[in-house]
Amino acid sequence: MIRVGVEVGIPSAVISGQGIAASAGGKRFAVPSSFTAQAHGANVVIHGKSYASPVILTSTQPIRCGKTAYEGEIVLRAQGGRLTVVNKLDVEKYLRGVLGIEISPLWALEVLKAQAVISRTYALSQMGRHSSQGFDVCDTDHCQVYRGVNIHGATTDQAVIQTRGQVVTYRGTLARTFFSSDSGGATSDIRDVWGKPEPYLVVRREPYPSQSPKAEWEATVTAAEIQNALAKKGKSVGTLREMGIIQRDAAGRPTLLRFTGSAGTSTLTSAEFRMLIGARKVRSTFFEFSRAGASSSSAEQRVSALRSVEQRKPAPRAMAGAPLNAEEKEHLRALIAQKKFTVDERLDMLMYPERERFYLNKALGTVQDKTIVPHEPEKQPAPPQADVEENKPVRASAGVTSVTVSGTVSLYGRGWGHGVGLSQWGAKAMADHGWSAEKILNFYYPGTVIQRR
Ligand SMILES: [Zn+2]
Incomplete structure (x- = not known):
C-alpha cells in the first residue's frame, strides 16, 4: 500500500461517489453521494456534524475528490483548521494513475513496460518521503505526478499489470532510476550532472535515432x-568576450565550459550552465556553437524523418496559438480530466504546446475544423550504428569549440532533459525495433537486475 497526499492544507473538500462508507474512530456513519468536508480545528465537519480526525471513506467504486477520482481509501485528516486528503491504495493501482502522465499511451507496449518498472522503482524508493505530513508521496512532480483513475488507459494499465512487482535493483537495493525525455543520442553520466557517481548511470550511446519532433533545438543566450x-x-x-567547451564526455557531450571576459576567466559545468540560464531555454547540455557541429548523421536522419511527417500534416500552422494563461491552463487540465480529448489529441498537445489553445477552443466549441488530424508518430527504418553496445570514446565533435561573444551566443543542441538514465524517445525507438522492456532497462541501467518485490 502507498499513501498519496492529493490535497494538503485546504479549508474544505468536495467529495462524491456511489456507495461511500464513512467511519471515524472505528464508528461508521452515513454520508450522501456528494458532500463537502470541512476542517474545524482537529475535527472533520460533514453536514454540520463534527467527527474526530481522521475520517476514512471507502467504496467499491472510485471516490471523487474535486476533479479527480481515486480507487482505494480516502482519508480526511484535519489539523489546525486545515484539511489533508490522502489516497491510500495498492502500489500497483497507484502506478496506473502515474503512467499515463509519464509517457504516451500510444507508444509500443515494451517501452510502456520499461517506464512502469522505473516508476515503480522510484515510487518504492520515495516511500515515507512525506511521513511528517502523514503520507508517503505527494501527487506533484516533487515525487511523481499522480491523477488517480482519470488517466487510466488500456495500454498503460497493461504495462503495469504485465510488470507486476518488478523493480530495478543494483546489488540488492533499489536502483536510482532517473529518466529524461530525450537524451539526444547518448545518455549523460550522472557524475557530470549532479556530482555523485553511480556505476549504472554512465554514458550510453543509443543504437537508433530518436524521432522526437523536438530532437533538435536552437537557443540564443545573451x-x-x-x-x-x-x-x-x-x-x-x-564583460564576457569568449565562451568555450573545454571538456566533453565519451559521446562528445560538453561537460565543462570556460568563460573569458575583461576581468578574467572562470568555468562552469555544462549542467550548472543549463540550470543557471534556464532548463527550458537550454534544453540539454548536448549543444554546439554551430549548426554543422550539432548535426550528427543520426540527427540528420531524424530531421529528414520529421520532414516527411511534417509534409503529411494538414496545415499545422493553423493550429498554433498564443500560450494559455494560468486560468486557461487550469481549464484545459479540467477538460483533460473529463476525458474531452482523445489520446491522439493529448499526445499532440504534449508535442506541440502551442496547439493547446486550439484544443481548448475546440473543446469549448469555438473551433469547428474537423479536417485537422493530430500528428501520429511514424516508424522510420534506421540502421543501428556499428558500435551500439560499446562505450568507445568518439572523436570530439567537428563543431567549433569556442566562440567570440558579441552580444549573444547561439547554441545548437539536441535532446531534452538532463539525459541521465533512460531516454524515453530513445527507449521508444528501441521498442519500435523489437527490443523487450528488460533489454531496454539493461541498456540504460547496465549492471542492474530486474527483480520482483
Ligand atoms: Zn513529494
Whole structure:
C-alpha cells in the first residue's frame, strides 16, 4: 500500500461517489453521494456534524475528490483548521494513475513496460518521503505526478499489470532510476550532472535515432544572461568576450565550459550552465556553437524523418496559438480530466504546446475544423550504428569549440532533459525495433537486475 497526499492544507473538500462508507474512530456513519468536508480545528465537519480526525471513506467504486477520482481509501485528516486528503491504495493501482502522465499511451507496449518498472522503482524508493505530513508521496512532480483513475488507459494499465512487482535493483537495493525525455543520442553520466557517481548511470550511446519532433533545438543566450549566471556563482569575468567547451564526455557531450571576459576567466559545468540560464531555454547540455557541429548523421536522419511527417500534416500552422494563461491552463487540465480529448489529441498537445489553445477552443466549441488530424508518430527504418553496445570514446565533435561573444551566443543542441538514465524517445525507438522492456532497462541501467518485490 502507498499513501498519496492529493490535497494538503485546504479549508474544505468536495467529495462524491456511489456507495461511500464513512467511519471515524472505528464508528461508521452515513454520508450522501456528494458532500463537502470541512476542517474545524482537529475535527472533520460533514453536514454540520463534527467527527474526530481522521475520517476514512471507502467504496467499491472510485471516490471523487474535486476533479479527480481515486480507487482505494480516502482519508480526511484535519489539523489546525486545515484539511489533508490522502489516497491510500495498492502500489500497483497507484502506478496506473502515474503512467499515463509519464509517457504516451500510444507508444509500443515494451517501452510502456520499461517506464512502469522505473516508476515503480522510484515510487518504492520515495516511500515515507512525506511521513511528517502523514503520507508517503505527494501527487506533484516533487515525487511523481499522480491523477488517480482519470488517466487510466488500456495500454498503460497493461504495462503495469504485465510488470507486476518488478523493480530495478543494483546489488540488492533499489536502483536510482532517473529518466529524461530525450537524451539526444547518448545518455549523460550522472557524475557530470549532479556530482555523485553511480556505476549504472554512465554514458550510453543509443543504437537508433530518436524521432522526437523536438530532437533538435536552437537557443540564443545573451552575454548579460551569462554574466548574471557567472555572478550568481561568484565567478564573474567582467564583460564576457569568449565562451568555450573545454571538456566533453565519451559521446562528445560538453561537460565543462570556460568563460573569458575583461576581468578574467572562470568555468562552469555544462549542467550548472543549463540550470543557471534556464532548463527550458537550454534544453540539454548536448549543444554546439554551430549548426554543422550539432548535426550528427543520426540527427540528420531524424530531421529528414520529421520532414516527411511534417509534409503529411494538414496545415499545422493553423493550429498554433498564443500560450494559455494560468486560468486557461487550469481549464484545459479540467477538460483533460473529463476525458474531452482523445489520446491522439493529448499526445499532440504534449508535442506541440502551442496547439493547446486550439484544443481548448475546440473543446469549448469555438473551433469547428474537423479536417485537422493530430500528428501520429511514424516508424522510420534506421540502421543501428556499428558500435551500439560499446562505450568507445568518439572523436570530439567537428563543431567549433569556442566562440567570440558579441552580444549573444547561439547554441545548437539536441535532446531534452538532463539525459541521465533512460531516454524515453530513445527507449521508444528501441521498442519500435523489437527490443523487450528488460533489454531496454539493461541498456540504460547496465549492471542492474530486474527483480520482483
Ligand atoms: Zn513529494
